[in-house]
Amino acid sequence: xxxxxxxxxxxxxxxxxxxxxxxxxxxxxxxxxxxxxxxxxxxxxxxxxxxxxxxxxxxxxxxxxxxxxxxxxxxxxxxxxxxxxxxxxxxxxxxxxxxxxxxxxxxxxxxxxxxxxxxxxxxxxxxxxxxxxxxxxxxxxxxxxxxxxxxxxxxxxxxxxxxx
Amino acid sequence: xxxxxxxxxxxxxxxxxxxxxxxxxxxxxxxxxxxxxxxxxxxxxxxxxxxxxxxxxxxxxxxxxxxxxxxxxxxxxxxxxxxxxxxxxxxxxxxxxxxxxxxxxxxxxxxxxxxxxxxxxxxxxxxxxxxxxxxxxxxxxxxxxxxxxxxxxxxxxxxxxxxxxxxxxxxxxxxxxxxxxxxxxxxxxxxxxxxxxxxxxxxxxxxxxxxxxxxxxxxxxxxxxxxxxxxxxxxxxxxxxxxxxxxxxxxxxxxxxxxxxxxxxxxxxxxxxxxxxxxxxxxxxxxxxxxxxxxxxxxxxxxxxxxxxxxxxxxxxxxxxxxxxxxxxxxxxxxxxxxxxxxxxxxxxxxxxxxxxxxxxxxxxxxxxxxxxxxxxxxxxxxxxxxxxxxxx
Numbered sequence: 001x002x003x004x005x006x007x008x009x010x011x012x013x014x015x016x017x018x019x020x021x022x023x024x025x026x027x028x029x030x031x032x033x034x035x036x037x038x039x040x041x042x043x044x045x046x047x048x049x050x051x052x053x054x055x056x057x058x059x060x061x062x063x064x065x066x067x068x069x070x071x072x073x074x075x076x077x078x079x080x081x082x083x084x085x086x087x088x089x090x091x092x093x094x095x096x097x098x099x100x101x102x103x104x105x106x107x108x109x110x111x112x113x114x115x116x117x118x119x120x121x122x123x124x125x126x127x128x129x130x131x132x133x134x135x136x137x138x139x140x141x142x143x144x145x146x147x148x149x150x151x152x153x154x155x156x157x158x159x160x161x162x163x164x
Numbered sequence: 165x166x167x168x169x170x171x172x173x174x175x176x177x178x179x180x181x182x183x184x185x186x187x188x189x190x191x192x193x194x195x196x197x198x199x200x201x202x203x204x205x206x207x208x209x210x211x212x213x214x215x216x217x218x219x220x221x222x223x224x225x226x227x228x229x230x231x232x233x234x235x236x237x238x239x240x241x242x243x244x245x246x247x248x249x250x251x252x253x254x255x256x257x258x259x260x261x262x263x264x265x266x267x268x269x270x271x272x273x274x275x276x277x278x279x280x281x282x283x284x285x286x287x288x289x290x291x292x293x294x295x296x297x298x299x300x301x302x303x304x305x306x307x308x309x310x311x312x313x314x315x316x317x318x319x320x321x322x323x324x325x326x327x328x329x330x331x332x333x334x335x336x337x338x339x340x341x342x343x344x345x346x347x348x349x350x351x352x353x354x355x356x357x358x359x360x361x362x363x364x365x366x367x368x369x370x371x372x373x374x375x376x377x378x379x380x381x382x383x384x385x386x387x388x389x390x391x392x393x394x395x396x397x398x399x400x401x402x403x404x405x406x407x408x409x410x411x412x413x414x415x416x417x418x419x420x421x422x423x424x425x426x427x428x429x430x431x432x433x434x435x436x437x438x439x440x441x442x443x444x445x446x447x448x449x450x451x452x453x454x455x456x457x458x459x460x461x462x463x464x465x466x467x468x469x470x471x472x473x474x475x476x477x478x479x480x481x482x483x484x485x486x487x488x489x490x491x492x493x494x495x496x497x498x499x500x501x502x503x504x505x506x507x508x509x510x511x512x513x514x515x516x517x518x519x520x521x522x523x524x525x526x527x528x529x530x531x532x533x534x535x536x537x538x539x540x541x542x543x544x545x546x547x548x549x550x551x552x553x554x555x556x557x
Binding site: 007011015018022025026027028154156159160161162163164 | 184186189190193194199201203204205206208210292293294342460464465467468471472511513517534535538
């Protein structure tokens with residue numbers, strides 16, 4: 001991939017609301033070219049979606065998250081993929097990783113409350129064929145997500161408006 | 165004593181020194197709300213976390229004492245290593261490097277160490293605001309040479325030949341430049357170096373923006389053949405590492421010059437703040453990636469701002485480094501800046517703050533996010549359209 005392609009993606013990853021015109025100017029490209037490239041990224045599934053990062057706590061809507069360690073007996077020829085595919089299908093699952101170490105899959109589950117998360121684990125996740133055990137860690141506080149810190153904001157207002 | 169009597173006590177030199185054009189403008193901006201400022205001479209990034217964390221650690225350890233006048237040995241060694249690695253110039257950390265309170269102090273030391281009363285120092289306009297006052301406070305005379313936008317703000321050595329005289333001791337150069345963003349190629353530096361050799365001049369070279377060079381590789385003038393010993397190389401951590409308020413920089417020079425500078429430093433400053441020295445060590449050891457990321461972002465902003473200025477139709481030289489651009493706007497820069505601030509709440513610095521022959525210029529800093537730059541330029545465009553309409557009426 002060309003450097004400029006990577007730069008377009010980096011800029012959008014940082015701020016998906018940047019306009020075609022701003023990106024074109026910043027990368028010394030023509031607007032048509034940027035438009036075409038972004039369309040290509042979307043068609044190829046390189047850009048999957050444009051989403052907002054929301055601090056739901058500030059909205060007052062409580063959401064409960066848990067990280068669940070899952071031990072799985074891998075399947076002949078398919079390894080972990082087919083069971084992972086079944087787990088990933090549930091909308092409650094926000095993220096899913098195959099990891100090294102004491103267990104196999106790490107699942108991030110989100111629900112309205114603890115009860116909902118717990119029942120998802122008990123009724124959907126744990127009974128799955130090949131799932132041998134689960135350990136649920138409820139998330140108590142979010143400090144940083146997707147590279148964004150949720151606390152200890154830096155105060156940039158002290159920068160002088162005019163300086164040499 | 166009444167006010168008049170007190171005023172009489174002020175030294176002539178200081179009394180006659182004009183207030184910085186920037187300060188005048190600063191007073192105007194203070195108290196105004198919703199201002200987008202493109203008048204800022206420092207990064208909008210916060211110092212990278214690893215550097216801040218190193219500061220906290222040094223404080224926990226209780227490192228709040230004096231250091232040696234020259235600065236911490238470990239820091240001088242890191243500085244020496246980094247210059248040698250990046251540019252192939254060696255300065256002995258033992259006696260050729262002084263850690264200073266920003267490049268500002270280094271500049272003051274350099275001018276005071278070499279200038280005798282009434283000796284002249286060539287200053288190339290448009291120039292950073294401190295050069296002329298520092299030369300004058302050191303009892304020297306600034307010999308001002310003004311570059312022009314038609315030549316891309318580059319030095320024409322033939323013209324320097326016309327102004328240099330027997331009494332000229334040194335010249336101050338600064339690249340990438342504040343306020344123009346212009347930098348020099350190796351060939352251009354060689355011409356300047358030859359000129360300095362021919363007239364036996366010391367070169368004070370302020371290269372604080374070296375790491376923010378966008379289209380080429382920075383060449384320190386001290387790296388050219390046979391010139392090192394007449395160069396006082398000034399650099400610091402403020403710009404590349406976003407450490408302005410930590411006030412930490414350094415000067416490198418032949419040991420005799422360094423020793424002279426150190427004499428002044430030890431009686432006036434004693435040493436640079438130890439906390440900032442620890443920050444600087446961390447910056448040199450582990451700051452490369454952060455600098456690279458910030459530089460890439462500045463480059464995009466540079467491109468953005470340059471195109472917006474071209475679209476407006478200002479005469480402009482594309483900056484190759486630093487985070488400033490210095491367009492000619494065709495009308496009085498002071499008036500423009502004042503009206504723009506009042507009507508559209510966008511702050512820029514009038515061009516004549518950097519040299520009296522740049523009345524119809526402004527300095528725009530692009531140390532702001534693209535989002536802010538977009539808003540600022542939309543407002544500037546509105547403002548210009550309004551002026552145009554007023555004119556036709």
